[in-house]
Amino acid sequence: MVDLSVKIGSFEMTNPVMPASGTFSPEMEQVMDINRLGATLTKTISRELRDGNPPPRVAEVECGMINCIGLPGKGIEYFLENQIPDYLRFSPPLIVSITSTIHEDFAAMAREVTVPGVKALEINISCPTRDPNGGNFALHADETAETVRLVRAATDLPIFVKLSPNAGDIVSIARAAEEAGADALTVANTILSMRIDTHSFRPSLGHKVGGMSGPAVKPIILRMVYQISKAVSIPIIGCGGIVKAEDVVEYMLAGASAVQVGYASFRNPTAMVSIIEDLEEWCDKRGIARVADLTGAVQDDMETDTYIAAAAGI
Amino acid sequence: MVDLSVKIGSFEMTNPVMPASGTFSPEMEQVMDINRLGATLTKTISRELRDGNPPPRVAEVECGMINCIGLPGKGIEYFLENQIPDYLRFSPPLIVSITSTIHEDFAAMAREVTVPGVKALEINISCPTRDPNGGNFALHADETAETVRLVRAATDLPIFVKLSPNAGDIVSIARAAEEAGADALTVANTILSMRIDTHSFRPSLGHKVGGMSGPAVKPIILRMVYQISKAVSIPIIGCGGIVKAEDVVEYMLAGASAVQVGYASFRNPTAMVSIIEDLEEWCDKRGIARVADLTGAVQDDMETDTYIAAAAGI
């Protein structure tokens, strides 16, 4: 019997796997048992109705995809009235993802979505597919801190801050978020990328550029989780390129307390459930009684002398 | 008859394909005809003898690899005496890659390697596998400018500045390099990444982290080439994940004048020659008489209205 439960601060999950924002909706019940998930997480909500970016909105690349959805949505009112009840039909705790281009509005939105049933907020300050400079606060430590500070004052719910891998020094942004009162960090959003169609000579995406996700980004984001976990003491939610149980293990070893899965569900719609089951089996085989023990368990006391290391066994 | 020749400023190449620094040496003559290349480019040279990082120095990841070589080398004296003559056995023009952690020493090295036979310098200010803060000037616009300014004063050779994809705002670094006198920009070095072995719980690399290359990084670096080409007027050398002729076309459309190939040669040691031949065939089929015409030829006048784009044909 493996104990799969994990905690992100006070936020409790029966297992460490939840969907990544924008890749999940209650519509997934068409194909899967949503109650198997560790948590549910909404698509990022904006205050206003947003159309999103011009199609094509996706381009396939080696080991991943680039999207330029651009955060479409029907706005916060519609969300509160129609979508929250839809999510609350399922048992996993609900996290709501919100965004804004104005710090104060971010806080106001946080207050408005602090309603019964919502168990945590994810603060999306890192979407690379919105308009340039459109709320991509996660590129700057001061903007990040300001948002988190205001949101912190506006709600008692746990706040998960979603960071951007496009930031040059993500560790300093992570520290700023922690100091401003974040309860956890989601690491990370997509990486700004591009594809050009060599037949038509046109960008493959209607927005020209978009955010890359999938296995291609995993080594980069994993490195960020590792660096950040050395620098902050709040929990980390790993997100980027997870497609199998071993990826969850890798992220947890690097310091993550839980993970989000996006891309994999596009390829295998029940991927999250498979990953949860495989994770249990993996722990079982390994004699690991509590999956939570994996968090930060990387053994990184490496030999630093090159001559000694180059005389060691493989 | 396709004209494959390109120019990087005054630096002329019979075709746009050259090796990426650190993935090539005259030892490649064991398996290929080096004279087919557009240029040759040395491993980055440091002043002193360097051992490099502890092994393991490579980790395989989905669609690429992470390396933590750490710029080993026998130092500049050995290089001038033994390695330059070795490179000069081949006909393609020779580019020498140099690095230092001290701005003034960078300039001194540039002066020292400005010797007959060397046709251009690549200024490596972007290696993520050296010691932390060890000359990774490309993360900062001011440090970049300072290096380039001093190197510019020290040599008349064309200076190609190799940028770092780990910088948060690579466009501003590119501008700084241009203003300081760079003749071209190599975009880009590897992306800091990590893998953890889920059997041993240890980082897969002796240096814990390393630089990722291979197709996984192509969409990210391509986006950077595109952004930079809109911001500067000096030529760009695209580098990252090129494994086939279409990748060269994609980089050139985005704004590159030439390209570098690294990873692909590890998988197929004659990959560069194949790419050159395939590029010629590709141009021929397309009726493109001069490959140089591809540079910046992306058609990026996209429809910006989402409703109009979402009513258009695929």
Added chain:
Amino acid sequence: MESTVFAARPHVVGTENTVDQAPAAPVEEILTTVLANDSINDEYKHLIVTASPKALTAKPGQFFHWLCPSPDEGDLWLRRPQSIYVVDKERQRLEFLYKCVGRGTNGAATLKPGDTFNMVGPLGVGFSMEPGWKNVVVLGRGVGLATLAPISQLIAENGIGATVILSARSPDLAMSGDLFEKAGAEVITVTDTDGTSAVENVEAIIEQRVADNRADAFFTCGSNRLFMLMKRLGKKHNVPGQVAMEQIMACGLGPCYVCVRTFEIDGVKTLKRVCIEGPVFDMQEAMGW
């Protein structure tokens, strides 16, 4: 050994030890077995695969999301939507008609009998027949003929008469006629080769059916030009219509908002997702493509 890319045991129906985790869910990921995958002309292939009971609930106009094998050395990571051509409940088979246009479809073209082929479905909203409709007009071209084909099953089941206009560059590309003929429909093939596919000619045929009171509803797919024609005639004569649309997709299930198309409802433009709000839409609301 560690698996490197995918969940070791995805809940794919057809794999060993599969437990159906969500029996109430209408959609599933299935491993089908290829029975045939033959070229029917220079551009199209006809795929026949085995089907699970859930897959056999597929309705005309719905689609499956294919995980295509690679035609080159690279992996394909995103699925490709393909509408159902025939649901053969009796022999427990699905049939598809697809055009080889890019990596995914060229990869599918490499499938051989006996191969397993992973698909997710059935997905989306299909065509529907309203009680009271006695005669309908079906107009398709190109790949749209594959999508419209299962309407033949609908009209047969509902005892509805149909005029089916198949438009194609040349006669050999006018597919699906046999299915409609078997269902008792009148099949008219118009081609570019003999000039009969000109809009005016098609318009005349449809106008005639309207005049003859044999156009209770319109169905179309595959050509923006012909869709525009039908939409105009539908509006003019107040004939309800359905159009099957395409858009590049990722999830195929609704969450990702990749597959949006523009619609106009009461003069207001809005976006709808082809995968879950379609692919079949009200003809007067659709804006074309």
Added chain:
Amino acid sequence: MESTVFAARPHVVGTENTVDQAPAAPVEEILTTVLANDSINDEYKHLIVTASPKALTAKPGQFFHWLCPSPDEGDLWLRRPQSIYVVDKERQRLEFLYKCVGRGTNGAATLKPGDTFNMVGPLGVGFSMEPGWKNVVVLGRGVGLATLAPISQLIAENGIGATVILSARSPDLAMSGDLFEKAGAEVITVTDTDGTSAVENVEAIIEQRVADNRADAFFTCGSNRLFMLMKRLGKKHNVPGQVAMEQIMACGLGPCYVCVRTFEIDGVKTLKRVCIEGPVFDMQEAMGW
């Protein structure tokens, strides 16, 4: 259609229309055809493939760099080094003996007769025999037995006598004995099962050969413990020696500096690349692993 991953026409010998671009180059990328790939015990497989003329120039101790097929759904991008087991010039074949330890080798294990298998080689510096050597001692264990095996070809060609000590966990893992016996060598198998593989016992055997003047040179591979023993005895008795080493590789050709090992030459530590400066090194310079 656009190829998505690899150069459409790599200069792989064995592919259609291949023109050898660098006929003078000693190394090439070749598509071999698998003739056999059988398990010889629980851990090792024996691969036999067709070889090109260049591949047949491979010398004992040299290696080939395998592009392994995937054992799971993910691509393998880096090659895996495998030393040559037998060069069969007559039948134009290469043979390898490999242990299935990870993705690459488990992928190779899936190869079936008739499959094509891409490898680059021959690579590296192999074993050498000096004129004047009459009797040598060969000591190997584990996978090292595969690497040492072609020494049997060297001694046969040079008419040299050899004592070959095969160390293994159990008798069935003591491979390559037959090849050495055919070459006229004295083969001594020592195992963990019967305790004969203990260092003291092996040391006694070697000391005896030195005493008998039948140890002009030492060769070893596969066990750090046994290497240390031989290095010590070689130093003690001034017997030259060669050791074949392993390190994780990328390029296999010299440029990348991934495959370094530590060596000590005149008291000074230095790094050498296993792929091009080895894999066979001077025993007294090597530091073990």
